[in-house]
Amino acid sequence: MTSPAAYQVSHLDALEAESIFVMREVVAEMERPVLLFSGGKDSIVMLRLAQKAFAPANIPFPVMHVDTGHNFPEVLDYRDQRVAELGLQLIVASVPEALNKGLVRESADGMRNRIQTPVLLEAVEKHRFDALFGGARRDEEKARAKERVFSFRDEFGQWDPKNQRPELWSLYNGRHHPGESIRVFPLSNWTELDVWHYIERERIPLPSIYYAHEREVIERDGMFYAVNEFFRARAGEQSFTAQVRYRTVGDASCTAAVRSDADTVEKVIEEVAATRITERGATRGDDRVSEAAMEDRKREGYF
Amino acid sequence: MSVETLAPAESETARPMDLLRFATAGSVDDGKSTLIGRLLYDTKSLFSDQLAAVEAVSAARGDEYTNLALLTDGLRAEREQGITIDVAYRYFATPRRKFIIADTPGHIQYTRNMVTGASTADLALILVDARKGLVEQSRRHAFLCSLLRVPHLVLCVNKMDLVDWSQEVYERIADEFTAFAAKLDVPDLTVVPVSALQGDNIVTRSENMPWYEGPSLLHHLERVHIASDRNLVDVRFPVQYVIRPQSTTVTDYRGYAGQVASGVLKPGDEVMVLPSGFTSRIAAVETADGPVDEAFPPMSVTVRLTDELDISRGDMICRPNNAPTAVQDIEAMVCWMDETRPLQVGGKYAIKHTTRSARAIVRGLHYRLDINSLHRDETAGELKLNEIGRVRLRTTVPLLADEYRRNRTTGGFVIIDESTNRTVGAGMIVEAG
Numbered sequence: 021m022t023s024p025a026a027y028q029v030s031h032l033d034a035l036e037a038e039s040i041f042v043m044r045e046v047v048a049e050m051e052r053p054v055l056l057f058s059g060g061k062d063s064i065v066m067l068r069l070a071q072k073a074f075a076p077a078n079i080p081f082p083v084m085h086v087d088t089g090h091n092f093p094e095v096l097d098y099r100d101q102r103v104a105e106l107g108l109q110l111i112v113a114s115v116p117e118a119l120n121k122g123l124v125r126e127s128a129d130g131m132r133n134r135i136q137t138p139v140l141l142e143a144v145e146k147h148r149f150d151a152l153f154g155g156a157r158r159d160e161e162k163a164r165a166k167e168r169v170f171s172f173r174d175e176f177g178q179w180d181p182k183n184q185r186p187e188l189w190s191l192y193n194g195r196h197h198p199g200e201s202i203r204v205f206p207l208s209n210w211t212e213l214d215v216w217h218y219i220e221r222e223r224i225p226l227p228s229i230y231y232a233h234e235r236e237v238i239e240r241d242g243m244f245y246a247v248n249e250f251f252r253a254r255a256g257e258q259s260f261t262a263q264v265r266y267r268t269v270g271d272a273s274c275t276a277a278v279r280s281d282a283d284t285v286e287k288v289i290e291e292v293a294a295t296r297i298t299e300r301g302a303t304r305g306d307d308r309v310s311e312a313a314m315e316d317r318k319r320e321g322y323f
Numbered sequence: 324m325s326v327e328t329l330a331p332a333e334s335e336t337a338r339p340m341d342l343l344r345f346a347t348a349g350s351v352d353d354g355k356s357t358l359i360g361r362l363l364y365d366t367k368s369l370f371s372d373q374l375a376a377v378e379a380v381s382a383a384r385g386d387e388y389t390n391l392a393l394l395t396d397g398l399r400a401e402r403e404q405g406i407t408i409d410v411a412y413r414y415f416a417t418p419r420r421k422f423i424i425a426d427t428p429g430h431i432q433y434t435r436n437m438v439t440g441a442s443t444a445d446l447a448l449i450l451v452d453a454r455k456g457l458v459e460q461s462r463r464h465a466f467l468c469s470l471l472r473v474p475h476l477v478l479c480v481n482k483m484d485l486v487d488w489s490q491e492v493y494e495r496i497a498d499e500f501t502a503f504a505a506k507l508d509v510p511d512l513t514v515v516p517v518s519a520l521q522g523d524n525i526v527t528r529s530e531n532m533p534w535y536e537g538p539s540l541l542h543h544l545e546r547v548h549i550a551s552d553r554n555l556v557d558v559r560f561p562v563q564y565v566i567r568p569q570s571t572t573v574t575d576y577r578g579y580a581g582q583v584a585s586g587v588l589k590p591g592d593e594v595m596v597l598p599s600g601f602t603s604r605i606a607a608v609e610t611a612d613g614p615v616d617e618a619f620p621p622m623s624v625t626v627r628l629t630d631e632l633d634i635s636r637g638d639m640i641c642r643p644n645n646a647p648t649a650v651q652d653i654e655a656m657v658c659w660m661d662e663t664r665p666l667q668v669g670g671k672y673a674i675k676h677t678t679r680s681a682r683a684i685v686r687g688l689h690y691r692l693d694i695n696s697l698h699r700d701e702t703a704g705e706l707k708l709n710e711i712g713r714v715r716l717r718t719t720v721p722l723l724a725d726e727y728r729r730n731r732t733t734g735g736f737v738i739i740d741e742s743t744n745r746t747v748g749a750g751m752i753v754e755a756g
Contacts, residue, residue, distance in 0.1 A: 027587070027619045028550050030339035031421040040623040041582045044564045048636050048678070072611035073623070076576060077568035158412045166409045184409065185746040186435055186660050188442040190582070191675050191737045195744040209423055211414045301372035 039206040040073040049194050050151035057083040059095035060269040062155030082109035086140050088132040089116035090250040090272040098227040113143035131274045137321045141177040150201045154323045159211045163315035169208045175199040177321030220285045232265045232283040243276035267299040276303045346425040346440035348464040349450035354481045358519035365526045368415035410436050419545045434709035435660045441471040445549045448477045453486045456496050463694050469507035474552040476512045484518040490534045515540050553620045558586030559733050560640040561677035578625035584732035588618045595643040597723045603630040637679035639723040649721035654754040657714045659706040661747035666706040676722045676736035687715040727751035
């Protein structure tokens with residue numbers, strides 16, 4: 021008999037095993053799953069876990085990018101390269117197309133975070149997806165801290181936080197009627213630091229904007245926004261060059277960078293371990309709207 | 324209260340960080356939120372923007388102090404009503420361990436939420452107010468932890484600062500709780516006197532209570548031995564998914580993917596597959612990173628056998644001389660979780676057990692348990708929300724089951740309403756067969 025100590029797994033192995041279990045449950049029980057891929061680090065890690073869950077077979081579902089039209093070019097390049105390497109089907113749900121068709125209207129502040137939701141829901145309906153993998157983590161935001169791993173959505177794509185299914189042991193309830201769907205969050209129990217440790221361990225390449233680089237930025241509300249075609253400087257705002265990196269990757273009009281010298285994964289881990297501000301708090305203009313900005317978007321069917 | 328005290332001794336740094344899941348139970352009055360806030364704060368897991376947001380909301384509501392409960396009360400309705408609706412998950416880490424807290428509220432829906440939080444917990448933390456001592460709720464929480472077979476229990480006697488750090492008060496509560504726990508099935512109990520507000524015995528040993536010789540709460544959480552809690556004896560591998568690549572480069576591959584529920588699987592082992600009863604040997608235990616010499620819980624792996632057998636999702640790989648029972652008549656303790664319709668004798672439901680699904684009919688309700696007095700009401704005709712009772716079920720197909728006390732994975736199941744698709748109950752198998 022080997023000593024019990026030999027049968028211990030590290031926290032990363034335990035998280036990986038749980039995520040793989042969740043992904044296999046979905047593929048075994050749901051009709052038409054899809055993985056929401058933004059080119060952000062969490063969806064990149066999720067894609068790696070999907071590779072592991074079904075090896076040596078290919079990933080048995082397509083990926084979908086909800087494209088706001090406000091992209092970082094490095095991220096789009098990364099997306100296309102990764103999808104080609106893995107031989108995946110990529111579905112692009114395009115906000116610019118939806119704007120042209122009149123499905124959604126540009127919001128007054130030019131941010132496209134909120135108008136992604138109808139575009140996402142239309143794509144879900146069109147492709148009849150019944151399970152959507154999302155890379156959201158419970159440590160990100162307090163509404164997310166209370167969301168299930170298998171999160172039920174009604175036929176309008178809405179989340180009802182007061183009417184969630186109890187989730188016990190590793191028994192996930194994915195049952196739903198036609199038109200309803202389940203959002204599945206395999207990284208629920210991961211923290212930002214866990215994600216970075218995993219990226220380091222697995223040597224997962226990331227879009228270059230996650231590492232420190234020089235960029236022309238504008239400071240607004242204590243956050244650093246890149247100057248580009250999607251981001252309009254207001255009167256009195258002066259741009260300057262700074263050494264920055266992105267902690268999150270989202271719509272280029274509302275995702276901000278942080279000052280950083282971390283140009284390697286090891287340095288990023290040091291930085292993340294020492295930081296005193298949450299990643300969304302540091303980088304997302306869209307979450308500053310109100311105390312319950314995320315909860316409100318989720319109720320409408322957001323990621 | 325510096326974080327430097329968390330630095331591990333030199334000899335321990337090589338040890339990989341592991342994972343401990345714990346559930347907390349209690350109400351705001353017990354200082355539970357303060358305790359969690361303190362753990363997060365002292366391990367640098369609380370971020371300044373989170374704290375600023377809580378301070379702002381506290382001030383706007385006219386609270387006299389920063390209400391750390393707002394950290395976990397994330398939903399609009401919760402903040403508006405000042406109650407906690409749901410289980411909130413919180414995360415922190417020290418160099419030794421990553422911790423996942425399932426923070427369960429103490430109000431009326433506590434049973435459903437606490438059962439949910441406890442189902443995956445390695446440890447449960449129960450708080451009592453030193454001034455009030457044990458209350459009905461403390462006993463309920465302890466009972467639910469024992470029902471869910473949480474291996475380790477910690478009783479925090481909080482607000483010791485308000486009883487002048489009295490050893491006598493502490494010992495009276497500790498003795499009373501220990502006596503009560505002895506009547507339950509609590510394998511490991513630790514009692515810690517703390518002041519969450521002032522930080523005594525949370526991260527470091529308190530100087531105010533020199534008579535207490537045990538560890539601080541965090542010290543205990545970091546070191547409590549959980550590796551032996553797992554069942555490494557009974558091989559149980561519920562087949563989750565069959566991997567058969569449709570590829571020209573990988574041909575004739577057939578692997579059974581799943582997460583090891585218990586036991587250790589090694590290449591060469593003789594195995595039996597249920598429900599067919601066919602036997603074979605393990606050809607390989609694989610992961611995407613290559614084959615492994617052995618697999619044990621909680622690893623997710625792919626098992627290949629030397630023979631081609633007809634195996635599908637819901638089957639179970641075990642050992643010929645140590646197998647779960649294939650049963651259709653099940654005796655279980657059931658916790659009812661649905662507010663709209665009670666469990667009724669004759670009711671038909673869907674069941675999810677390991678990777679297997681079945682339909683079931685309720686054949687009988689032996690008794691409803693009063694979880695405060697542990698009295699059994701044998702006249703009960705139904706189970707309403709948050710009620711617990713012993714139930715007899717008949718399933719359409721056999722479940723490959725063990726008693727819950729022996730195996731939390733192969734002994735637990737959920738009950739689903741077939742019309743609403745809601746999860747309406749949780750079951751723990753008492754007798755299989």
